Amino acid sequence: MAGLPGPFFCRALLGFVCLSGRAVEVKVPAEPLSMPVGKTAELSCSYSTSVGDSFALEWSFVQPGKPIAESQPILYYTNGHLYPTGSKAKRASLLQNPPTRGVATLKLTDVHPTDTGTYLCHVNNPPDFYTNGLGLINFTVLVPPSTPLCSQSGQTTVRGSAALRCSSSEGAPKPVYNWVRLGSSPTPSPGSMVQDEVSGQLILTNLSLTSSGTYRCVATNQMGSASCELTLSVTDPSKGRVAGALIGVLLGVLLLLIAAFCLIRFQKERRKKPKETYGGSDLREDAIAPGISEQTSVRADSSDGLLERPLSASTVTTTKSKLPMIV
Template sequence: MTQLPGPSLCGALLCWVCLSAPGLAVEVEVPAEPLGVPLGKTAELTCSYSTSVGDNFALEWSFVQPGRPISDSQPILYFTNGQLYPTGSKAERASLLHNPPTGGVASLKLTDVRPSDTGTYLCHVNNPPDFYTNGLGLINLTVLVPPSRPWCSHSGQTSVGGSAALRCSSSEGAPRPVYNWVHLGSSSPPSPGSMVQGKDPATEEEGTQDLGKARNSTHPQYKFQACDEVTGQLILTNLSLASAGTYRCVATNQMGSASCELTLSVTDPSKGRVAGALIGVLLGVLILSVAVFCLRRFQKERRKKRKEIYGGSDLREDAVAPGISEQTSVRADSSKGLLESAPSASTVTTTKSKLPTIV
């Protein structure tokens, strides 16, 4: 009796026959390197395959956003039964370089690329009843976008001896921009105590640099590389009056650059106290001047009212009654400062009546 081969031997023979037979394995090839395409240009996603195309041949292109699993991919187009079916939000911009894609080339063309087109594209070739070992290819596409104008801000204690944090960030830019700071030169000499954390542009060595030594006549615009080029943050410590001025942040990637500026004001508390005292003195002088002016005006108005009351046809206190002539002697007492008026009998003369006397 002839002994039949075991199950393991039969399985191995079947696999060898399937793999050695022509057209029974689908191999998809795509570029290993990510693809970068400038904004608004046309992207060509290369995909090729090797198999004997049959009646059931099908091709599918799909897309998944960055950071999402492959299972969340969304279809872009299908090719099956000799017909092409674009679908999804990219349908109007997606097409095949070779249609029909039955000659081993299944490359995708995507026109007018946008930032939302950045992600992973899946080229899936299916040709049943082929046994395929790798019928799927993945291509990473990045739409290159220049940095948008960054936003500059600062926080901290911007007084002499204090510290300040300068921040810079762009809302758009692919690949991610890197940030650098530039301190525009000023006419005043920098203080040797001003320090900055970052990199010296001359040595590219990290650490704390002396701002006074860095910003000299040979560095009218001293360039700082931020401690973290991704976040765009620059820390200034031990501020001095020379630390004040205009700071410019430059966001850069391979597509271009953009910048923003901010003005940093450094205050000196000691000068502030002197200025406050001076302002207080000036304010006191002003208040006193106003008070004197108002008092003088009040006195002037009072004298004016007295003249109006006792002037004109009013009877004077020193008027002499008709028929009486009075001679008043006034003596000035220099020691007492008083005015004395003393009428006497010898100085008063009675006017006799000129009318005839009846006896």
């Protein structure tokens, strides 16, 4: 049975491995970094290796929630030249250029909210292949909350429930939300008012008329605060029905009064109208001329239109006029 290798053989094997290549060690901050929007950020990265002709450095970026494999390059250094690239090319540079003395810190000016994410410092120096030569930095751009949007939903009637919502489109870290009641009106009881500081939602239950009023939502993070206001109006449907019935009764009474007034006026006008009479000077079709008796009336024959007989002198009676005759 062959014996195990002795100590001399092990030391010789370890020495051969060490001579054939070294590990590339990259150091980055263990804690996440942050910087207010608009400022200049320095993402520290250092390495230890013997820089040779094949030395290469690359900085890349991946958005929050995406895998490292989808990272996009920011800049890279190779063959003695620096090549910024991508959307951050005009704002990205190295703190030391060339980065051949163990310092590969990235300098990023005028940071934007879209700069929040994970940054990768990758050093490649063949034949040092015993580590991946990679360091990861989580970076956050601090942004104050934008003016939130207030909204409401639900049944804003007595004994109903309503939900008030508040949300800012921008803010890093994520803002917390707090609702307050304005004015001197009584605040709803704690059991009927529940709010979520993370989602910005305020739930009001068992509403009453005293729940009406103005509510303010304040969004806050370490960079500042912003607020919006909302007016809640609670109505009582039962009062609305009573008022509607009362208005209907009043309208009915008013219509009856108008009808009675019109009827009374019509009766008065009818009584004032005079009856149809004939005056003494009116001439009737069957009237007889003055001074001629009824015997002088002429009868017409409807069949031939001729007179029965001529009038005789004896049948005509005249009445002398009392007025003098003028010849």
